[in-house]
Amino acid sequence: MAPPKPNTKPPKKAAVIHNVAKIASESDKFRRVVWTGKHSQMVIMTVPVGGEIGEETHSVDQHLYFVSGTAQVITEGKHDNISPGDHVIIPAGTLHNFLNTGPNPLIVSTVYAPAEHKADTVHDSLEQGEKLEDEGKDEPPEWARK
Numbered sequence: 001m002a003p004p005k006p007n008t009k010p011p012k013k014a015a016v017i018h019n020v021a022k023i024a025s026e027s028d029k030f031r032r033v034v035w036t037g038k039h040s041q042m043v044i045m046t047v048p049v050g051g052e053i054g055e056e057t058h059s060v061d062q063h064l065y066f067v068s069g070t071a072q073v074i075t076e077g078k079h080d081n082i083s084p085g086d087h088v089i090i091p092a093g094t095l096h097n098f099l100n101t102g103p104n105p106l107i108v109s110t111v112y113a114p115a116e117h118k119a120d121t122v123h124d125s126l127e128q129g130e131k132l133e134d135e136g137k138d139e140p141p142e143w144a145r146k
Helices: 021-025 126-134
Strands: 031-037 041-047 061-068 069-075 078-082 089-090 097-098 108-115
Touching: 021 041, 021 061, 021 108, 097 108
Parallel strands: none
Antiparallel strands: 031 041, 041 108, 061 089, 061 108, 069 078, 069 097
16 A cells, blocks of 8 residues: 655545555654645654664654654653554653564554654665755744744
């Protein structure tokens, strides 16, 4: 199942994204923006075996739903185990990381509020994403930052 084409202009109607779990599990990209609105953004992530999301702090809230795989979340020095079906909410300003602790890729659907990435972002790897962010090439659209 191909991921939906991301919108690059402000949405004018509701979006229905069928079978997010299937779309996310078939994506081989580390990060793929699926939808961007004026106040939030939906992203799917595939974290390879032994990989991580990367220690970070956002200026936006982040909701993460774990589709498959197992992980350890580290927030402010506290460690918790994550399983499929778990949902983690990271408030803006919270230092966090997610480590893939299982034998399979970690599949995550995440919502940033407001948007955190460019509306058509696709990152092959954590390193590529960090590089583009550091270079200022992965900024959310102006209309999504208001």
